[in-house]
Amino acid sequence: MTTTTVRPNQSIWAHAARSIYKDKLAFISFVIVTVYMVMGILAFTGVIAADWSKEIGPSYSAPSADYIFGTDIFGRSVFLKAIKGAETAISIGLVTAFITVTLGSVLGLIAGYYGGKLDDFIGWIYTTISSIPGIMLIIAIAFIIGKGLTAVYLSLGLTSWVGLCRVIRGEVIRHKDREYVHAASAIGGSDMRKMFRHILPNVSHMMIINFSLTFQMAIKSEVILSYLGLGVQGRPSWGVMIDDAKLELSRGVWWQLGAATLFMFIIVLALNILGDAIRDALDPKLKGK
């Protein structure tokens, strides 16, 4: 096993950034994720792909020099829809990961720090949620909330925080009796201050790792919700494009499926590789797993 040396005056973050920069594959992945983020923001502000809903040619034209990825049933550009879909995917990834990480870390902190009844209660909530197979619960919540982006955000966010909560709780229990926390109490630090100022930064690498994991999970799960008709409505999303293909393939129209899968594949793969690299960099104990 290789040992990672951290220079004493170098923060773990600087060290992580350096090791990702040195790892070619991870660096390329980082660039890809950034490109997608920029694409999402530009699409959101309407700079690019604003006229995705415009008819540019005949219905179901195959990919050609005029139509890079072909056209869909209404003669709209599949390429522009895929770019606009990046906006949807990024927003689903970000919001879901934000809900997941916030819920998971706050509840994990509280459960680990206070222990006792509060810990039992939070433990009961996450045991209960993790007993229901994820896919069933996601479908049930999305079904109840109804179609649309909110349903996607909430159903994915409310179900995926339990893993992080459990890990953070365990870490906080290990940390709360350390000297630096006692020192903080000695100078009169409140519980809140000790939890969020002192302990939280020491478990924050787990939040980051979990963020990238949830991000790609959410993008992939959107496809299932779209297939069930519970997903995004009235705007392009990769899930809806893939779902549309179930009626198109028998007519030989493969380009919507192809474009959406390709767009999704690249960012999910990049997030996976980047997530692994961040984990290796921030948590050397887990190196190589």
Next chain:
Amino acid sequence: MNIWLYIIRKVVNMIPTLLGVCLIVFVLFNLVAPDPALLLLGKHGTVEQIAQIHRELGLDRPFWAQYFDIVKSAFTWDFGYSWSSKQEIWQMIKNGAFPSMAITVPAFILTNAIAISISLLVSFYRGKMLDKSVVFVCVAMMSIPGLAYILFGQYFFAYKLGLFEIAGYEPGFPNFVPYVLLPIVLYLIMNIGPDVRYYRTAVLDEIYQDYVRTARAKGLTEKKILFKHVLKNAMIPILTYLIIQIPFLVLGGILTESFFSIPGLGGLTIKAINTSDFPVIKAMTILSAVAFMVFNLLTDVLYTLVDPRAKLK
């Protein structure tokens, strides 16, 4: 502590979890969900009709009584009748279990056997090109959504090449075989990535242990170390992972079944969602949670039996 006492304690601990599962189902379907009377009657129900449906479904009763009904169904497995097919739900579930398992059981065995073999192979060459490429291919395969595999597989292998049946199912032993082949292949493709990654980690965890170094110092061959020492110790995480997947086998491949029109439990669930069939969705949620808890318990018990170091806590 006695193993039986341990099991009893674990079973008792399952009760609050089960009550929690019922509470989630109750909150989702009895409190937050749109009024089922409106779903059943459409927009034009009169006040009397709505009240009558509420009476029939027991929705006019107090909340605690409705919650109690759900808890009762979790223990008696009497889930009532489907709203759309009017069949008894327990009967529907029994009918659906076999087609689901006709796909998932062979697929599960095949996938895990292949995944364990691959993971042993790459652990042998850990850090080398082969190991790195296999891990990369696994991650790449995991980065494609399941639905894309299903669509492509059905279109290309079944429709274009005519290698498999496009969709459908026939009951009875030799009859169902042609219909489940492609779903089995798809299950393999969708699950091999995460499985190989998991098993590889489990094996590598053991490879860096002290006893492996001792074995090497004794002059044992790498092969002997891997199969006699490492695999035996890695058996615990491997078994845990295997058992915890079993409840999902009964649930079936939700997307695959619905796509290939296989009358299994996954297809049943999707149909229930499309027709707003609350009792069926509720039943499937509760049953899958119960199955998950039971197999979780089984893992814990097995763990203590296999590994003498594990304490009966």
